[in-house]
Amino acid sequence: MTTPPGIADIHAAAARLSGLIVETPLIESPELNSRFGGRILFKPETLQRTGSFKFRGAYNKLSSLSAEERGRGVVAFSSGNHAQGVAASAAMFGVRAVIAMPSDAPAMKIGNVRKMGAEVVAFDRVREDRVAVVRPYVEKGMVLVPPYDDPAIIAGQGTIGLELLRQAKALGVSLDAVIVPCGGGGLSSGISIAVKDGSPPTAVWAAEPEFFDDTSRSLAKGTRVANEPGHTSICDSLLVAEPGALTFEINRKTLAGGIAVSEEATKQAMRDAMAHLKLVVEPGGCVGLAALSSGRIDLAGKCVAVVLSGGNVDFDAYAKIMAAAA
Amino acid sequence: MTTPPGIADIHAAAARLSGLIVETPLIESPELNSRFGGRILFKPETLQRTGSFKFRGAYNKLSSLSAEERGRGVVAFSSGNHAQGVAASAAMFGVRAVIAMPSDAPAMKIGNVRKMGAEVVAFDRVREDRVAVVRPYVEKGMVLVPPYDDPAIIAGQGTIGLELLRQAKALGVSLDAVIVPCGGGGLSSGISIAVKDGSPPTAVWAAEPEFFDDTSRSLAKGTRVANEPGHTSICDSLLVAEPGALTFEINRKTLAGGIAVSEEATKQAMRDAMAHLKLVVEPGGCVGLAALSSGRIDLAGKCVAVVLSGGNVDFDAYAKIMAAAA
Numbered sequence: 342m343t344t345p346p347g348i349a350d351i352h353a354a355a356a357r358l359s360g361l362i363v364e365t366p367l368i369e370s371p372e373l374n375s376r377f378g379g380r381i382l383f384k385p386e387t388l389q390r391t392g393s394f395k396f397r398g399a400y401n402k403l404s405s406l407s408a409e410e411r412g413r414g415v416v417a418f419s420s421g422n423h424a425q426g427v428a429a430s431a432a433m434f435g436v437r438a439v440i441a442m443p444s445d446a447p448a449m450k451i452g453n454v455r456k457m458g459a460e461v462v463a464f465d466r467v468r469e470d471r472v473a474v475v476r477p478y479v480e481k482g483m484v485l486v487p488p489y490d491d492p493a494i495i496a497g498q499g500t501i502g503l504e505l506l507r508q509a510k511a512l513g514v515s516l517d518a519v520i521v522p523c524g525g526g527g528l529s530s531g532i533s534i535a536v537k538d539g540s541p542p543t544a545v546w547a548a549e550p551e552f553f554d555d556t557s558r559s560l561a562k563g564t565r566v567a568n569e570p571g572h573t574s575i576c577d578s579l580l581v582a583e584p585g586a587l588t589f590e591i592n593r594k595t596l597a598g599g600i601a602v603s604e605e606a607t608k609q610a611m612r613d614a615m616a617h618l619k620l621v622v623e624p625g626g627c628v629g630l631a632a633l634s635s636g637r638i639d640l641a642g643k644c645v646a647v648v649l650s651g652g653n654v655d656f657d658a659y660a661k662i663m664a665a666a667a
Numbered sequence: 668m669t670t671p672p673g674i675a676d677i678h679a680a681a682a683r684l685s686g687l688i689v690e691t692p693l694i695e696s697p698e699l700n701s702r703f704g705g706r707i708l709f710k711p712e713t714l715q716r717t718g719s720f721k722f723r724g725a726y727n728k729l730s731s732l733s734a735e736e737r738g739r740g741v742v743a744f745s746s747g748n749h750a751q752g753v754a755a756s757a758a759m760f761g762v763r764a765v766i767a768m769p770s771d772a773p774a775m776k777i778g779n780v781r782k783m784g785a786e787v788v789a790f791d792r793v794r795e796d797r798v799a800v801v802r803p804y805v806e807k808g809m810v811l812v813p814p815y816d817d818p819a820i821i822a823g824q825g826t827i828g829l830e831l832l833r834q835a836k837a838l839g840v841s842l843d844a845v846i847v848p849c850g851g852g853g854l855s856s857g858i859s860i861a862v863k864d865g866s867p868p869t870a871v872w873a874a875e876p877e878f879f880d881d882t883s884r885s886l887a888k889g890t891r892v893a894n895e896p897g898h899t900s901i902c903d904s905l906l907v908a909e910p911g912a913l914t915f916e917i918n919r920k921t922l923a924g925g926i927a928v929s930e931e932a933t934k935q936a937m938r939d940a941m942a943h944l945k946l947v948v949e950p951g952g953c954v955g956l957a958a959l960s961s962g963r964i965d966l967a968g969k970c971v972a973v974v975l976s977g978g979n980v981d982f983d984a985y986a987k988i989m990a991a992a993a
Contacts, residue, residue: 619978652945660990666982
């Protein structure tokens with residue numbers, strides 16, 4: 342078993358990323374505060390380089406490789422946000438990147454990866470094995486950059502937790518809870534390490550789409566369980582088969598629990614983000630905001646941070662969801 | 668003639684607003700930087716309290732009134748952003764607010780003003796005189812809060828200029844130019860006073876919708892000229908008959924010039940803001956970004972700040988513009 346990263350790894354990642362990442366601000370809305378009865382501080386990683394938090398982990402991972410390793414090029418599989426993070430990082434280091442992406446990934450994500458100079462290999466998300474797709478490149482010597490189950494990736498995402506605590510302190514508040522969108526668990530595990538180190542009483546929650554609530558159910562059961570196959574979701578960035586081994590090893594100790602949200606709640610959250618935060622948030626990036634309406638977290642008089650993890654959504658898909666406002 | 672505000676008034680406004688406003692961050696996009704060949708720093712006042720910069724001036728104005736004056740209540744006319752700024756400020760001071768709004772103002776803006784407890788009086792933007800609509804309230808003793816032609820309003824908006832210079836300095840850059848959306852000229856005059864004080868070589872430009880380029884033409888002619896009647900524009904927040912007397916007195920000395928942009932360029936800018944900045948920007952708030960494509964400003968190797976002045980746009984209108992992406 343790989344050793345989980347510690348707080349020192351997250352501080353080291355923050356030092357490497359300093360000046361390269363956007364320190365995303367905390368945004369709040371009087372309207373949403375009033376609706377939920379607490380103070381909700383949104384952390385829009387939508388404003389991060391590449392439009393999602395994934396650049397943090399990917400760049401930290403590439404930084405942790407030797408120059409010789411990096412020189413062989415990097416390969417990754419991703420529905421799009423990790424892909425963009427790896428492509429941007431590889432471009433900054435001037436090394437080759439090959440990314441396997443599902444053929445049904447949002448066109449904006451595929452286009453952005455290509456624009457950054459990476460080679461895209463399309464695969465069928467349902468019928469093909471993503472690991473098998475990248476194997477030939479790994480066998481040629483290219484280095485695999487995993488989407489979440491890797492200490493350097495987790496440490497990079499964890500830098501958001503350091504920022505959250507520092508920014509909350511600057512506002513003179515302490516966080517009762519943090520809600521984090523969860524796919525493979527890299528973001529929630531990284532953030533939870535940082536938050537539990539700096540503020541042990543703060544509860545960290547994972548938010549997931551319905552039918553892809555593997556982390557929620559795994560936390561409840563105490564061991565990793567997979568999702569039932571055959572379901573689909575608009576949350577393209579959160580669709581994994583089961584929690585990562587390393588991420589779950591962390592999350593089972595650090596998380597308060599998981600919350601599954603419906604597709605309609607996610608769409609409503611996207612409209613709330615548009616109307617009240619003026620932020621474009623992709624479906625998977627908005628499940629934390631959707632989870633506020635679940636009733637699972639006590640918000641009355643509390644201060645809760647919600648990570649909006651990405652904003653890479655196609656014009657058409659976004660327009661349809663906005664137009665459906667009641 | 669009223670005396671224009673000076674830099675000391677803007678510093679005083681910044682002190683009053685401290686802790687109440689969002690210090691909106693500077694956001695940039697590698698994609699847009701590459702397209703324009705310079706470094707473009709966006710100042711999203713979309714993230715400001717009430718979804719536009721207007722809260723700054725309105726709150727500063729209400730602060731400058733005596734308790735007795737404020738107690739009589741405030742009245743304003745506005746297509747929606749100033750209305751929200753005044754309504755929010757009045758709510759914070761606990762005083763009555765009456766706002767005259769055109770009946771064709773975006774529903775989101777009218778709804779937000781009502782939610783903040785202000786009374787809305789609808790009027791016909793083309794056939795009725797907005798000043799006449801508010802006169803009965805002023806005659807009863809309520810204090811008129813003008814949308815732009817007022818020293819305290821201008822000083823409040825000018826606080827954005829102070830932030831721009833401080834934030835640019837923190838990034839280690841100096842600004843070659845600042846582009847500001849312009850209706851009556853309160854935002855551009857306030858920002859230009861602050862920018863010209865702190866960084867005299869920085870050129871400040873006004874961006875306007877086509878057919879409503881009164882400030883551009885007034886600057887070119889050296890005296891105030893009105894817009895030709897009968898035109899319409901999607902930029903509901905920028906539709907005035909002519910520049911303000913006080914704002915133009917300032918702008919004619921401080922601005923480098925004005926740039927008129929087409930409706931199609933404005934819609935494209937809104938799509939660029941969605942795709943590359945993940946920001947929801949209303950039409951009038953996006954004319955500065957649209958002006959980047961005009962060819963009027965030398966961007967090659969330059970550092971240019973663009974104010975995105977507001978994000979209050981209805982779901983349907985926004986969805987239609989997003990869905991029209993090429």
